[in-house]
Amino acid sequence: MIKPIYGMIAEFDNPSDLVRAARAAREKGYRKLDAYTPFPVEELSDALHLHKNRLPLIVLIGGICGGLVGYLLQYYVTVVYFPINIAGRPLHSWPAYIIITFELTILFAAISTVLGLLALCGLPTPYHPVFNVPRFALASRNRFFLCIEATDPLFDRDGTSSFLETLEPREVSEVAN
16 A cells, blocks of 8 residues: 655755746646745746735725724714713714724734734644655755645656656655655
């Protein structure tokens, strides 16, 4: 019986080789890719097609919810729960609600930003299968890694390993679960 693995990982010496390898993997049809670098590489997000970002939508929804909560809370208190008629002024005086509504909009948007970022990044993650690769510790110093996950529809243990070897990496390794 063949033991299941997380994927295959290739180690490169410089960022240009990694970007070239990521582009080649995308052109070959692989979609479940991830790259690990010691510093940000701008071209890498284009090569991996990482343009879909749901965080702005999460922040917008959080801000709208905060604004609604702030406004409706003040409306409920001043009009429904505890109406006070002062000098014949209307009970629903929306200009007085602007400050609290704005503050709760910012508060809910900030909280949804933090929670959304943690959720979308999968944090906190104290363990990841790539930590099983002995040379992966160099990813935080001077090496660049490209991982093709086993959940990719085109993944084949031998075929993917052979493909990664054609990209001229320093080393290709299996990532154990």
